[in-house]
Amino acid sequence: MTVDTESDATKTKRVRSVLRHDLPASLVVFLVAVPLSLGIAVTSGAPLIAGLVAAVVGGLVAGPLGGSVVQVSGPAAGLALVVSELVHRYGWRATCMITLMAGVVQVVLGAFKVARTALAVSPAVVHGMLAGVGVVIALAQLHVVLGGQPQRSALENLVELPDQIVHNHSHAVAVGVLTIALLVLWPRLPRVSVVPAPLAALAVAALTAGVLGWDVARADLSKGLAEWATPVLPSGDWHGIAGAVLLVALLAGVESLLCSVAADRMHDGPRADLDRELTGLGLANLVSGALGGLPVAGVIVRTTTNVRAGARSRWSATLHGGWVLLFAVGLGWSVTLIPMEALAALLVFIGVRMVNLGTVRGLHGHGELPIYVLTMGAVVVIGLAEGVLLGLGLAALFALRRLTRVSIHVRLEPDDRWHVVVTGSLTFVGVPSLTSSLRAIPAGSAVDLDLNVDFMDNAAFEALHGWRLEHERSGGTVTIDEIHDTWYSTAASGTRVSAAKTPPQAPERWWLPRAYRQGGPLSRIPIRHGQSVTPARAGQDEPSGQGATPGVAVPDLLAGTADFQRRTAPLVRPILTRMARVQQPSHLFITCADSRVVPNLITASGPGDLFTVRNIGNLVPRHGAAPPDDSVVAAVEYATAALDVSTITVCGHSGCGAMAALLCAGENIPGLPGLSNWLRHGDHTLARYILSDPASDPGGEDAGPLDRLCRLNVSQQLDNLRTHPSVASLEASGRLQLVGLYFDIGAARVHVLDREGFTPVTTCRAEPEIGTQAGGAMVR
Known part of the structure; x- marks a missing residue:
């Protein structure tokens, strides 16, 4: 009886939470989703109804089946260029089949639990791709706002833009300017900001154009409702079709998974299950393609709106899909009141917002800005797939450069000994710099070589070992001290070296007094007599007690500081750097x-x-x-x-x-x-x-x-x-x-x-x- 009572109380609490938090949040997301879905359908070259179908499926399918409790899925602006190209090449109905097959691929990937691998894609590439897509969308739709027609490429749109600005001053321009002005100013009006800016901008633009009788093009939803698009198999080269399926599946999947990770930072609820998210997304794309909708992906704008509106569970995303369905069935006629120039202005605004300056500053701080710029520029100039591949290639080169970075410092000590410190990953990439630095050391000199390396490949070992043998043949001496695992000595003994990097090791028996460590292994621990310290060696009598040797203490202490600088400082430096300004x-x-x-x-x-x-x-x-x-x-x-x-x-x-x-x-x-x-x-x-x-x-x-x-x-x-x-x-x-x-x-x-x-x-x-x-x- 008690268990039943507790279960009823839990259910009642959940219902109250849904009514108090998720229901209002779903209405806010719905008001944002409708205009965005219509605008993305326009720039994708798809029927307007396709955008609403994707929004409905994103809510009713991806909402309850996805891995994030707050993420909202639907048609995404980041996929608009891909869909537009597919519609142009294969036709709309074949594009629906590609979306369906992409959903099947995502379901298979989710079943094999490979979602985490998507996070290995450099965020600089993803953000650069989205920024490039935003620039292309903004340039194309800006021509519609100015009363013209978009050209075939972003460069042509850019070249034709001055002429459009100079010669077109029609009612269409007034509608576009009015819409953009409202999108910018509406969030700054505190008493009305509860109404989403996209909805307010489209409503005011439609009302103004209707009252003043402006000559503008109107959105047409009747054709989409009357001629329901069902998928058909695309015809053409199967290599191209397979590539298109993979492109849609991977782009939508990566964008959704990164959105899920970002959403986890916005709320305190359960963390996202990325494999479930990918599977739920695949099912949503399968259904959306079958019903004639656009590809579905997690959308950061709607997800952020959902969290800020107070959503606590999946019910918000699910209910928002239901509201979009009711709108399409019962109020679809109201779409015909919206000027197409207003939708184009909305897309211009979205495209500009996709170039996020905050992201640019973050990437600049991590040295990844060139990846972002190259990806964005290539997407704008060459194409989406080519831009992404170029960005991935540059990101791989940057990663390889960081992983193989090595620093070599050579200096002459006051005692005429040369001190060489090699830090980083010693691979074939660093061999030229290594050999150049070592050959600058005079023949016959004494060399202390500190290897503070976390990896050494065979090419680096052979170069280092060959130099050592040559230097010793010339009468010089080389003392090698390895702070990490013994890469050099292991290879020199003929033992197989592990390819995995190993963490730094603390100096051996660091806790012993200095005199004990100088005596070598523990089997030769020195014997104390009075205040003196003398190592006990085989074949020697124990010396009698005597005072400390004058003049030994200072060099001994300095030797200890040198030992700290060589062995311990690299290990504690990251910690001490963080503590440098304050102690707690x-x-x-x-x-x-x-x-x-x-x-x-x-x-x-x-x-x-x-x-x-x-x-x-x-x-x-x-x-x-x-x-x-x-x-x-x-x-x-x-x-x-x-x-x-x-x-x-x-x-x-x-x-x-x-x-x-x-x-x-x-x-x-x-x-x-x-x-x-x-x-x-x-x-x-x-x-x-x-x-x-x-x-x-x-x-x-x-x-x-x-x-x-x-x-x-x-x-x-x-x-x-x-x-x-x-x-x-x-x-x-x-x-x-x-x-x-x-x-x-x-x-x-x-x-x-x-x-x-x-x-x-x-x-x-x-x-x-x-x-x-x-x-x-x-x-x-």
């Missing part, structure tokens, strides 16, 4: 200055995650403490007020030298007055240690005195933080959380302060209840 850390991390504590390492964090404060003993001076310390307070204020961090973490560690100094009352720090003054901020920690019971300490009674003090210090510093009014206020309001961590260096184990004290962090434990512990009681 979520944590303030206060820890000791001890060199063995690496915050980013123990928290697995990266650039931009932690706002870090480090000092001796990870101390936080209390509010109003003496001696005052503005450094830590300034960092806390900036992190909470300016950066709006959500967490402040205090992290202590085992064997802390500052805590050892507190335990021995500073006996081991003579001659360090600054350190002695600073450690006064640890007096409360020492007092807490003296008054505490070892059994109740966060570390437990088994912890040694020093580690117990190090753990208690974390709790004390959290309490010190709460003495600052801003921190206490943010924590009380729930906008800030204080966290205590303890890092056991010897065990490489992080402990978190929770209700039971410091508990080791494991990979499968639940989130702890974080707080601080004071005198055995949890302070929340």
Whole structure:
């Protein structure tokens, strides 16, 4: 019973949504669809009824069966040139059969789920094609607006245009100018803009021409209704017919799928199923061709109108098809009142709008403007199919150029070693540039060659390997370092190289101290004696402890920065570039200055995650403490007020030298007055240690005195933080959380302060209840 009740409630909710949102939206789309469908039929050279048939089928068939809940399909201006050429070559009824067969092809493609492959077509080609079609339509129909007849090509229309403008000043021109003026101005009139501009422009033009008795040509729908066009098989070369079927199927399919993708960005409902969209479109074209209609495709103008009108489901597109059917059957006679010059003016307006300047700016930013311009120009000058093919060819060349782009930098280092950096995809295309750069290096010199390449083909390998052998024969040395997969060394060993590109790899054992990495593999980890680091090698005795060699530290550090620049910088540069202008850390991390504590390492964090404060003993001076310390307070204020961090973490560690100094009352720090003054901020920690019971300490009674003090210090510093009014206020309001961590260096184990004290962090434990512990009681 409950299930039935819930089902009834869901159905009632859906019905209400349709009546409230989809029904009004369908009426708005219907008012836009009728004039556009008539205008596209005119420029396609098809009967006017064919445009209405396609609109009806686009709504009643593609609407419920398509893959997008908001997309509206119907006759598309982007296919007008194709249809016009087919009508001229094969006749209208044969064009209907081509549309039908194109629908069958689309159904088959949808069944094989290949719709996603259509998205591989460069949008620059699609937009360029639509812009070219728009220019051709506008030039042709502009002659009708001016009272003349369109010529056979866009160039002829352009050449004849000045004569048309100079000599024709008839009633037809007045109707066209009036229509275009209304199309431009109507959306800017707020109180009447609820009525679609195309409908308003055609209605005003028809009314004005009728009242003033202007001599204009009228649209004729009676012939289309009386002589219903049924499809017939086209006659002629079957290669041309097959090409026409594929052209209609692919152009309509690609335009519809791209429209579906664009529609997904306009609403928050279910995402489009592209394979279903292609199948539904194919069924719609099959039905439209069988009934004598134009080819059907997803139309961005109607889809945008549908979304803006508040559509929520497929019912809007479906109902709009029903309204168009009722109009064609019951009000078809009203079409005869519309001046043909007004329809031509509407097409001029649509054609100009198809050249989208916003799209041009976007393509220019991605370096694809030449593809757009070439496609548009070729469509205008040569033809639609030829323009699309030229655009696809140029897009393929651009893609090949990007995929095979390689940069080569050669410079002489101060130590007389040549440093060569090769970045990109190293293929046969880059071999001339590579060999030219390498041969400029003097014979017999030492060369460091960094290969930061994501692919290397055989031609590039042979060129590089041949140069290396020749350079080494001349007495030179070549050290090759590969940052990505080992393309060169793998090929040199005779192993088969994978053709797939691989992602960049992080430097091996990047987390090791520099001295450990310099020792080579982990089997040769250096042995420490006192403060010195000496690699243990086979056949050598362990050296005695000694201080660091003077003068080694700076070159060692610079070598590390060079290693970062060569290996790590290419990996993190894209991230740091995005962070260059602003930092947005979520944590303030206060820890000791001890060199063995690496915050980013123990928290697995990266650039931009932690706002870090480090000092001796990870101390936080209390509010109003003496001696005052503005450094830590300034960092806390900036992190909470300016950066709006959500967490402040205090992290202590085992064997802390500052805590050892507190335990021995500073006996081991003579001659360090600054350190002695600073450690006064640890007096409360020492007092807490003296008054505490070892059994109740966060570390437990088994912890040694020093580690117990190090753990208690974390709790004390959290309490010190709460003495600052801003921190206490943010924590009380729930906008800030204080966290205590303890890092056991010897065990490489992080402990978190929770209700039971410091508990080791494991990979499968639940989130702890974080707080601080004071005198055995949890302070929340």
